[in-house]
Amino acid sequence: MADPAHDLAPDPAHDPAHDLAYYASLPRTRGAAAALLLDDLGRMLLVKPTYRPHWQLPGGVIEAGESPLAACVRECGEELGLRPRLSGLLCVDFGPPRGGIDAVNVFVFGGALDAAEHAAIVLPPEELSDHALVAPHKAAAFLPPHIARRTGPCLAALAAGRPVYLEDGRPAPFAA
Template sequence: MDLLPFDEYVRSLDRKRMSAGVLYRDAAGRVLLVEPSYKPHWDIPGGAVDAGEAPWTTAIREVQEEIGLNRPLGRPLVIDHVADDGRMPEGLAFVFDGGVITEQEARDLILTDPEIIAARLEYLDDAAEKLKASLARRLAAALDAVRTGELALCENGEPIGG
């Protein structure tokens, strides 16, 4: 068997896109959602991982940029493998625990990033039509991970394994 030279092998490796978001929730079980200006579906605070950046660093940076919160980041709740959909290549989506946020704190958020139009606390069931189906499933898995203390591994938002 002929082996590629190491540098050529490294260049041949697949690359995956990554995103990192933060789940904030209130005592009633609502989640903090943001309305982006650049896409039709609502999201959680977060964004694309830059080259050379760790997902947890992205989560902290994006939260500060989008909604002005500067809080310690909690544990990872979800790692989701997102399949190539023909438009976007496959990737990994991380969801970290942001902890509890009050209604007043959510109302007081200062949205200075032009990418974000609004932010509000909503129940997942009530927000379903605002969210991509895969994100709704990922957020349900994240809420379950908060309750169980277990990391949720998902494929397109669907928890895998038992």
């Protein structure tokens, strides 16, 4: 009979440089983090970038070595001038390559925004031109389709108290 402790012993021939070379050879994916912030009336906060024709949730790119949660908090600080009161992860959404842009994994965190916080929002004028509180059923008129598809499952995840996994804003088809 094999000794389980022996099976778990470190391999004396293990070369950490081999691990580094292996990981360096793997493909990389982009990551983004966003906040779905709701006010007391259930309206979601949307922001209008100066560099895109559509609105979006506050958030942005995850920087090298940064966690999705840290990126969400940092981006909200940069974009809104406040640290959001986040309640947890709502979804991970795999965004497939589109229009010459690589695939991206988007992490959406849920949170609350009270009237005082809303009144204190300060937008960076070089990045955002406006913000609005929008009823969820009207959000699709502001958002591009791939972001609009994500909001319904995120709101359902918030109500259910558990995150969902999406692919291009749609629930993933899991095998039975």
